[in-house]
Amino acid sequence: MRRKLAAGNWKMNGLSAALDELAAMGPAADGKAEVLICPPATLVAPAAALGLPLAIGGQDCHAKDAGAHTGDISAAMLKDAGATYVILGHSERRADHDEHDEHVREKCRAAWDAGLAAVVCVGETLSEREAQNTLDIIAGQLAGSLPDGATGHNLVVAYEPVWAIGTGKVPDVDQIGEVHDFIRARLEKRFGEGVGRSVRLLYGGSVKPGNAAEIFAVSNVDGALVGGASLRADDFLPIIEALN
Ligand code: PEP
DSSP: OOOOEEEEEOTTOOOTTHHHHHHHHGGGGGSSSEEEEEOOGGGHHHHHHTOOSSEEEESOOBSSSSSSOTTOOBHHHHHHTTOOEEEESOHHHHHHSOOOHHHHHHHHHHHHHHTOEEEEEEOOOHHHHHTTOHHHHHHHHHHHHOOSOOOTTTEEEEEOOGGGTTTSOOOOHHHHHHHHHHHHHHHHHHHOHHHHHHSEEEEESSOOTTTHHHHHTSTTOOEEEESGGGSSHHHHHHHHHHHO
């Protein structure tokens, strides 16, 4: 049985006052679904120090443990600050920082070595969908971004169509179901049925309180990776509630 997961990606948003918002999410995080918030790196330690019944994650990590990499953060540092998860391969990282599947794979290995679970993001652009290449793109990203050694504990896969992120556009439930079923089948083939069935699959892209329940009813959707609507407790609480 896969535990549902409501994951929030705060991106480059959040000064220390945002910890009040996090504290307001705390009580709802004690339900059936697991709750994960990935604040900016500056807030990982203070967020974890609140001791709320929710997990804290980073939004990226370097592939190396330590060294001359100005501005980067290692998986070990995130772990040391209290994180238990890290988002990897988000489309904004792939686009803004020229991250490719092989980088994501190396980062994923580093995250696992440090004891973090990885939320690995995959998703097609609008032109790739319009060219009917969605499943090929997803297959390539999964094959390239995931190292050997995945388990239901160390890996979560987030399907995030690039064209749905921050746009208010959402694929229809058949499209979401098609991709999630496809990802599940690929994971079973690569890692074996037991592991493939235990990895949680999240949908991400313009999830809001008003569409969450419909999306969560789709087969193989085990929760959501939420950007904008995870910043405020008033928006995120009903999404968590829809999973409970
Ligand atoms: C995201 O950035 O991971 C995301 C899904 O953003 P939004 O929910 O704002 O579309």
